[in-house]
Amino acid sequence: MRVVIASCSVDYSGRLDAHLPRATRLIMVKADGSVLVHSDGGSYKPLNWMSPPARLAEVAPDEEDAEAGVTARWEVTAAKTDDRLVIRLFEIVSDTSVELGVDPGLTKDGVEAHLQELLAEQVELLGPGFRLVRREYPTPIGPVDLLVRDGAGAAVAVEVKRVGGIDGVEQLTRYLDMLDRDPLLTPVRGVFAAQQIKPQARVLAEDRGIRCVVLDYDAMRGLDDPSSRLF
Template identity: 70%
Template sequence: MRLVIARCSVDYLGRLTAHLPLATRLLLVKADGSVLVHSDGGSYKPLNWMSPPCTLVEGDGTWTVTNKAGEQLVVTIESIEHDSAHDLGVDPGLVKDGVEAHLQKLLAEHIHTLGEGFRLVRREYPTPIGPVDLLARDPGGAAVAVEIKRRGEIDGVEQLTRYLDLLNRDPLLAPVRGVFAAQEIKPQARTLAEDRGIRCLVLDYDVLRGIDDPSQRLF
């Protein structure tokens, strides 16, 4: 990972445009190719970013980051206070909490929750950046990658997007569609997912556990 603290401005050029005026920011260039722009506030969320696969070209005081759709993140650097690279090694991956792990197990056992005719291929299907929760096949035989969260937020959609990009490079699987499944999905996450062609699925924990039957409800 490369860490750069620089006084810079940032422009996003794509379907929309966005501008970050001149300020001191943290620029992260990750081994997976992603580039993220952070401020000293806003918790863990970057101010702007470009997800892989993308290319970074460094010019005279300018970084131009271009993704496969031709969208660009242009970072104009006035001065650099720090620039270092660090090898973080292989990450063991996220250890899911009990509820999330149980949701994965239950959905694997009740794969028909995705729709009639779906069948499970594998839980924890490996990718170079970590395992996707479930890989399934739809009634027509097409591959479907399922990412499961307790609460569905934007970072979960980004995670599934990265998995889909890698899975779709495998000619034995492509094309692979995505399903973002959670007990609760935030409106912003749903909007982003649907914009990227990812289906959203709200999970009912009690129904999956077999202790609630929706057909028996009066309301």
């Protein structure tokens, strides 16, 4: 990972255009190709970013940029779309690169881990004909919870959460991008499965073609008898 603190301006073009005027910011360039621009506020969310796969090229500033005091220009282009991120650097305060290695992935809490185990055993809950390929299927950026095949034999990646939020959808999206590069799997569809899925996460998932499935933890554990319900 490369971490740069610099005085910079940022321009994004694609599905929409956005501009960040000159200010001191944190720029993260990750091994998976993603580029994120952060301020010192706004919680964990970047001000702007480019999702992987992407290509970063460092080019010399043109005459207009040089006259404005720009010392370097980064052009980040997406691999599959026309999206483009241009970062103009005026002054670099710090520039550090560190090899982080392969991350083992997030350790799930007891409920999430058990949900994953139960869904692997009851994969038919996703639909008739579904079969498990593997739990914790590896990708270059960490393992996806389940890789399954549907009744037609198509590959489906499943991310399991206790409470499904936007971060989980983003995580599954990154896994799908990686898995789709495998000619033995592509095209890979996604399923976002959770006990509870937040409305914003559902909207984002469905916009990206990811199917949402709500899991009944008690029923999966055999603790819920439908015949005893009044309604």
